[in-house]
Amino acid sequence: xPAIGVIGAGAAAAAGTLVLDTALPDxxxxxxxKSGGVCGRAATRRHEDLVYDYGANYVKSDDERVVELLxxxxxxxxxxxxxxxxxxxxxxxxxxxxxxxxxxxxxxRGGLTQIAKRLFGRTDATVHRRTRVETIEREAGAWALVxxxxxxxxxxxxxxxxxxxxxxxxxLADAEWDSPDxxxxxxxAEAVPYxxxxxxxxxxxxxxxxxxxxxxxxxxxxxxxxxxxxxxxAGHVPDGESLLVVQAGGEWSAEHYDDDxxxxxxxxxxxxxxxxxxDRLRSPDWTDxxxxxxxxxxxxxxxxPLDSAESANLYCxxxxxxxxxxxxxxxxxxxxxxxxxxxGA
Numbered sequence: 037x038p039a040i041g042v043i044g045a046g047a048a049a050a051a052g053t054l055v056l057d058t059a060l061p062d063x064x065x066x067x068x069x070k071s072g073g074v075c076g077r078a079a080t081r082r083h084e085d086l087v088y089d090y091g092a093n094y095v096k097s098d099d100e101r102v103v104e105l106l107x108x109x110x111x112x113x114x115x116x117x118x119x120x121x122x123x124x125x126x127x128x129x130x131x132x133x134x135x136x137x138x139x140x141x142x143x144x145r146g147g148l149t150q151i152a153k154r155l156f157g158r159t160d161a162t163v164h165r166r167t168r169v170e171t172i173e174r175e176a177g178a179w180a181l182v183x184x185x186x187x188x189x190x191x192x193x194x195x196x197x198x199x200x201x202x203x204x205x206x207x208l209a210d211a212e213w214d215s216p217d218x219x220x221x222x223x224x225a226e227a228v229p230y231x232x233x234x235x236x237x238x239x240x241x242x243x244x245x246x247x248x249x250x251x252x253x254x255x256x257x258x259x260x261x262x263x264x265x266x267x268x269x270a271g272h273v274p275d276g277e278s279l280l281v282v283q284a285g286g287e288w289s290a291e292h293y294d295d296d297x298x299x300x301x302x303x304x305x306x307x308x309x310x311x312x313x314x315d316r317l318r319s320p321d322w323t324d325x326x327x328x329x330x331x332x333x334x335x336x337x338x339x340x341p342l343d344s345a346e347s348a349n350l351y352c353x354x355x356x357x358x359x360x361x362x363x364x365x366x367x368x369x370x371x372x373x374x375x376x377x378x379x380g381a
Contacts (some may be wrong), residue, residue, distance in 0.1 A: 037062045037063065037064060038060060038062075038063045038064075038066045038193045038194060039063070039064045039190070039191065039192045039193050039194075039195065040056060040060075040063055040064070040066070040159075040192060040194045040196065041066050041068070041179060041181055041189060041190055041194070041195050041196065041379070042065065042066065042067040042068065042147045042195075042198065042263075043068055043071075043169050043172075043181065043195070043196065043197050043199060043207070044067075044068075044069060044076070044197070044198030044199045044354075045067050045069035045074040045075070045076070045156070045163055045165070045198070045199055046074075046075060046076030046077075046078075046150060046152070046199075046354060046366065046367040046371035047075055047076060047078050047151055047152055047366045047367050047370065048353040048354045048355070048357075048358075048367065048369050048373070049067065049096060049152075049196060049198035049353065049354075049370060050074065050075065050151065050155035050156050050196055050370065051105070051155060051159050051366075051367045051368075051369075051370030051371050051374065052353055052370040052371070052373050052374035052377070053065055053067065053155065053156060053159050053195060053370075053374070054109075054155045054156075054159055054374070055160075055370070055371055055374025055375055055378060056159075056374050056377060056378055057159035057160060057244045058159075058179040059163060059374075059375070059378035060378055061116055061160075062196070063149075065159065065160070065161035065162070066161070066162050066164070066189060066192070067156070067161055067162065067163040067164065067369065068164050068167045068168075068169050068181060068183065068189065069164065069165045069166075069167060069226050070166070070167065070168040070169070071165065072166055072296070073149060073165070074149060074152040074156065074163065074164050074165070074333075075149040075152035075153070076091075076150060076151060076152075076198075076354075077091035077092050077328060077331060078091060078092040078095075078148040078149065078151060078152070078363050078366075079091040079092075079148070079149060079326075080146070080148055080149040080150075081147075081163075081237075081276070081324065082147075082254050083239075083322070083324065085274050086150075086239065086266075086272065086273055086277075086279060087145070087146060087147050087266075087269075087272045087273075088147070088237060088266045088271075088272060088273075088279055088281060088324075089143055089147050089148045089266070089281070090235055090237050090324065090325070091148075091235070091263075091280055091328065091331075092148060092248065092327055092362075092363045093141075093143075093148075093264050093281065094118060094141040094143050094148070094269075094363075095140075095141075095143070095148070095151070095363045095364050095367070096139060096140070096141065096142075096362060096363075096364050097139040097140035097142065097364075098139065098169075098269075098362075098364055099365075099367075099368045101368060101371055102364045102367045102368055102371075103140075104244075105367060105371070106142060106151070110151075110155070111154065114145040114146060114150065114152070114270050114271075115142055115143075115144055115234045116142070116143055116144060116145055116270040116271060116272075117141060117142055117321035118139050118141040118143070118249040118250075118268040118269050119249075119268070120247065120248050120249035120250075120265075120268050121133070121247070121248055121249065122141075122248060122249060122250040122251070122252055123247075123248040123250070123252075124249050124251065124252055124253070125251050125252075125253055125254075125258065125311050125336055126253070126254065126255050126257075126258070127253075127255050127257035129258065129263065129307075129309045129310050131248075131251060131296035131311065131312075131313075133248075137160070137354075138319070141249065144271050145269075145270060145271030145272070146210035146271075147272075148363070151363070151367070157178055161255070161337070162340055167183050167184075167187075168183055168184040169181050169182070169183055169189075169207065170182055170183060170184050170207075170210070171205055171207075171210060171211070171212065172195070172208070172210075172211040173190075173211070173212040173213070174211070174212065174213035174214070174215070174235070174348070175191075175212075175329060178190065178191035178192060178193060179191065179192040179193075179194070179195040179349070179350070180192070181195075192350065193349060193351075194349045194377055195226075195349065195350045195351070196351050196352075196353060196373070196377070197350065197351065197353070198204075198258065198350045198352075198353055198354050199354075200230065200330040200333070200354065200356060201225040201226070201228035201230070201323070201330070201333060201337060201354075201356040202226070202230060202330050203224040203267065203330065204225045205223075205225035205350060207221050208221055208222035208225065209222055215348065217341065217344045217345050217347075217348060217350075218345075219340065220341040220344060221341040221344070221345045221350075221352070223341070224337050224338040224340075224341040224342070225337060225356075227337070227338070227351075228333050228336070228337050228356050229331055229333070229334045229335055230329075230330045230331065230332065230337060231286035231289075231331055231332040231333075231334055231361075232269055232286055232289040232290045232293055232328065232329055232330070232331060233261070233281065233283050233284065233286070233289050233327075233328045233331035233332065234283075234284045234288070234289040234292060234293055234300060234304075234325070234326075234327045234328070235281060235283045235284070235325060235326045235327070235328065236281075236282045236284075236300065236301045236304040236305065236323060236324075236325050237279065237281055237282075237323060237325065237326075238279065238280040238282060238301070238304075238305055238308065238317065238320040238323055239277065239278070239321060239322040239323065240277065240278045240279070240316065240317065240320055240321060240342075241276075241277055241321055242276070242277070242278065242316070243267070243277070243278055244265065244267075244278040244280075244312065244314065244317075244368055244371045245289045246265070246312065248265075249264060249265055249268040250262065250263065250264040250310075251263040251311060251330055253271070253285060256284060256286075258287060258307075258311075259284060259285055259288040259303075259307055260282060260283070260284055260285060260288075260307045260308070260311065261283050261286070262281075262282075262283040262285060262287035263280055263281070263282050263283075263308055263311060263312070264280070264281045265279070265280060266280070266281060267277040267279060272323060280308055280312075280317070280320075280321025282304045282307070282308050283305060284300075284303070289327070289328075289331075293327050294373045297325050301323045301325055305317060305318050305319070305320055305323075306318055322350075331361075332361035333355055333356035334361070335359065336356070336357070336359025336360075337352075337356055337357055346376070349380075351359065351373050351376070351377055352373075353366075353369050353370050353373040354366055354369065354370075355369070357369050
C-alpha cells in the first residue's frame with residue numbers, strides 16, 4: 037500500500053489527489069497545507085451576503101479534460117458562468133470591446149475554492165490545514181516531512197510538491213536530500229519568473245450598468261491589470277449591489293506591495309473609477325485586499341530537472357509546471373501528474 041505525501045492543497049494537488057485515490061484506492065494520501073483554506077490562488081472569501089473570488093477569477097473551458105472534470109466527474113450543482121464578455125483597456129484607460137471571454141468563465145455559487153473542496157471531498161485523502169512544511173528529508177529511499185511545529189510526517193513512497201516555484205525552491209534549498217537532482221531542481225524552480233499582484237476588493241450599494249464582466253489591460257502599461265464584476269456570477273452579490281475585484285499590474289504591485297493597504301485600496305479605487313467611467317466608484321462602502329507575492333508564473337520550468345526528480349519519486353505540479361498561469365492549466369497538470377504517478381506505482 038503506497039504512502040503519498042502532498043505539500044500544498046492547490047487546484048493541481050487536488051486534481052492529482054483525485055486521480056491517485058481513484059487509481060490507487062489502497063494508497064494513504066496525506067496533504068499538508070500551510071493556510072486555513074484550499075485551492076491556492078483560486079481563493080474565495082465571504083462577507084455577510086457576499087461571495088467573491090479575489091485571486092483567480094474563473095476557470096476557462098479551454099481544456100476538454102477540465103471541462104469533463106467540472107461538468108461530469110464533479111457534481112455541477114452550483115456551477116455558474118459569467119456570461120458577459122471581457123473587454124480591454126489601454127495605457128490611457130480607454131475601454132474597448134474585442135476580447136471575448138474564450139468560452140465559459142466558470143466559478144461556483146460558493147466560489148472557486150469549491151473546486152478543491154469537491155475534489156478532495158471525493159477522496160479518502162487526509163488534509164491537514166495550517167500545517168507548514170519546513171523541511172523535506174530523503175532517507176533509505178523514502179521521503180519525510182517536518183512541519184513548523186517540528187512534527188514529522190511520513191515515511192512516504194512518493195512526494196508531491198505543489199507550492200509556487202519560489203517556495204518550492206526554498207524548500208529544496210533546505211532539503212536533506214543528498215543528490216545532484218535536488219540542486220538542479222532548485223535552480224530550475226528559482227529561474228521561473230513570477231509577477232506580483234496586489235488586489236483591492238471594492239463593494240458598492242448600487243448597481244453598475246456595464247456590458248462587460250471583466251476588463252483586462254492588454255498593453256501592460258497601466259497601474260491596473262484587471263477589473264472584474266463579481267455580480268456577474270450568480271449567487272455572489274445581492275441584487276442592487278456591485279463588487280469589483282481590482283488587480284494591479286505587476287510593476288505597480290511590486291512597487292506598492294508593502295505600502296499602507298488603505299492607501300493602496302484608495303489608489304486602485306480611483307483608477308477603477310477612471311477606467312469604468314463612474315466617479316461613484318472612488319468611494320466604496322466596504323473594501324478588502326490581498327497581496328500575492330508569487331501570483332502568476334510568467335514562464336514555464338525547465339523539464340529536465342523535473343524528470344530527474346521524478347525518478348526519485350518527487351513530483352512537482354501546478355501552473356508553473358504547466359507553463360500557464362491559469363486554473364484550468366493547473367488542473368490539467370494535476371491530472372497528468374497524478375496519472376504519471378499512478379502508472380509508475
